[in-house]
Amino acid sequence: MIDEDDGRTAQVARVASDLRGALTPLLAALAGTPSRPIRLTRELGLDKSLASRLVQACRAEADPEFLHTVPSPTGLRILLERARRGADAKLLERAAHAVDAFDNLIASMPGGRQALDALMGEGSSTIRERREQMARQASFKAQSFLFGHYCETLATALFIVPSADAGRVDVLEVHRRLGLHRLSPSAALPLLSVLPRAPAPAADDDGPCMADLRGDPRASRPEDFIVADASSAPLPTVRVDRDGALTTFVLDPGDDVRLPARLTTAFRVLRADTVEQTAAYNVVRNYMLHTPCRTLVRDVFVARGLWPDATPQVGFYLPGPSGTPMVAIEPGKPHLRRVNLTARIEQLPDGEAGFDLAGVEDQRPAIAGTLGAAGLDPAAFRGWRCRMAYPVPLIEMQVAMRFSGRGS
Numbered sequence: 001m002i003d004e005d006d007g008r009t010a011q012v013a014r015v016a017s018d019l020r021g022a023l024t025p026l027l028a029a030l031a032g033t034p035s036r037p038i039r040l041t042r043e044l045g046l047d048k049s050l051a052s053r054l055v056q057a058c059r060a061e062a063d064p065e066f067l068h069t070v071p072s073p074t075g076l077r078i079l080l081e082r083a084r085r086g087a088d089a090k091l092l093e094r095a096a097h098a099v100d101a102f103d104n105l106i107a108s109m110p111g112g113r114q115a116l117d118a119l120m121g122e123g124s125s126t127i128r129e130r131r132e133q134m135a136r137q138a139s140f141k142a143q144s145f146l147f148g149h150y151c152e153t154l155a156t157a158l159f160i161v162p163s164a165d166a167g168r169v170d171v172l173e174v175h176r177r178l179g180l181h182r183l184s185p186s187a188a189l190p191l192l193s194v195l196p197r198a199p200a201p202a203a204d205d206d207g208p209c210m211a212d213l214r215g216d217p218r219a220s221r222p223e224d225f226i227v228a229d230a231s232s233a234p235l236p237t238v239r240v241d242r243d244g245a246l247t248t249f250v251l252d253p254g255d256d257v258r259l260p261a262r263l264t265t266a267f268r269v270l271r272a273d274t275v276e277q278t279a280a281y282n283v284v285r286n287y288m289l290h291t292p293c294r295t296l297v298r299d300v301f302v303a304r305g306l307w308p309d310a311t312p313q314v315g316f317y318l319p320g321p322s323g324t325p326m327v328a329i330e331p332g333k334p335h336l337r338r339v340n341l342t343a344r345i346e347q348l349p350d351g352e353a354g355f356d357l358a359g360v361e362d363q364r365p366a367i368a369g370t371l372g373a374a375g376l377d378p379a380a381f382r383g384w385r386c387r388m389a390y391p392v393p394l395i396e397m398q399v400a401m402r403f404s405g406r407g408s
Helices: 004-031 037-044 048-058 063-069 073-083 089-108 112-121 125-147 351-355 363-373
Strands: 149-162 168-182 189-194 209-211 239-243 246-251 262-274 281-288 293-303 310-317 345-347 381-389 396-403
Touching: 004 037, 004 048, 004 063, 004 073, 004 089, 004 112, 037 048, 037 073, 048 063, 048 073, 063 112, 063 125, 073 089, 089 112, 112 125, 125 149, 125 381, 149 281, 149 363, 168 189, 168 281, 168 363, 189 262, 262 281, 262 363, 281 293, 293 310, 293 351, 293 396, 310 345, 310 381, 351 363, 351 381
Parallel strands: 149 293
Antiparallel strands: 149 168, 168 262, 189 246, 209 262, 239 246, 281 396, 293 381, 310 396, 345 381
């Protein structure tokens, strides 16, 4: 007995092959070889968008990409109707049968064309990436409106360094918001949340805690975390919002509030992890994006000599239950919270050259200056970069280190 999914995949492949085999010679007869959209608009009076998609589909390298790109059955029937006066009757008849089969395939799927694209994306990285890009861009437009604000570029740099406490590592993080925009005068912009150390010693006094660049765990003022030298002047007025032990820095609503073109914040987490790593996989950071942005850049840097066999990986997940510990979810393994988002990681040049960011001229001095203020040598790191267009807010982005040769 043929598995239902295998049968569906075979049906999709058959429809794609038949439709491509019928439309390609028809378009060649109508628009020449190579086909040009302008010929279809002039000869048949087709809409420019429809003509362009038809030609683009027939230029696809494989059947799945063709089926993903080709217009809907309604658009294809418009083509056939306009072509009746001049095209070969046999070509038209063959194409009509193929379009009917395409229409029936879409109608048989509960999610219609969207479900068909998702199915084909399982076996084609090209289709998956194209659909994902379209979905992320649509999400950015919708969430920018709903949130009432957005950022052109959000760039973060995470540095993992040996701690002053033996056997531990600290992490230092720099956040740069470039091109903040407020769409709604009533929208408040949360910048950074901090959880400072309580004045009295806690039971877990040797555990991780948040601090400013100098390592003060009791820092709680906005000026303790805003890097003025790497931000636009004048600095904005920042409101401090306290919810129990959690402190959040917020740019208040108001259409008369001038948002900075560049705003840089930085903090340190003392004793964030152990130097010794026995497992093959360790989550070092879990991000939650609260500001829609066009471009997201996440850099990860490790001090030279620390974790020499480690390389970073990223995964995207629905948020876990509130108040529960962070769960290490390994990329490539099934999980109910996994989200269909992908991202590539590239190796950066060693030293300060790795701080450079195309289109952001002051990125290198901003990062190097912040490290210098923290007493760290900017040249003593190796790093990697994950860059995304239109990241989806309120989705957890998990950054982890994989250690080669370690136990699982």
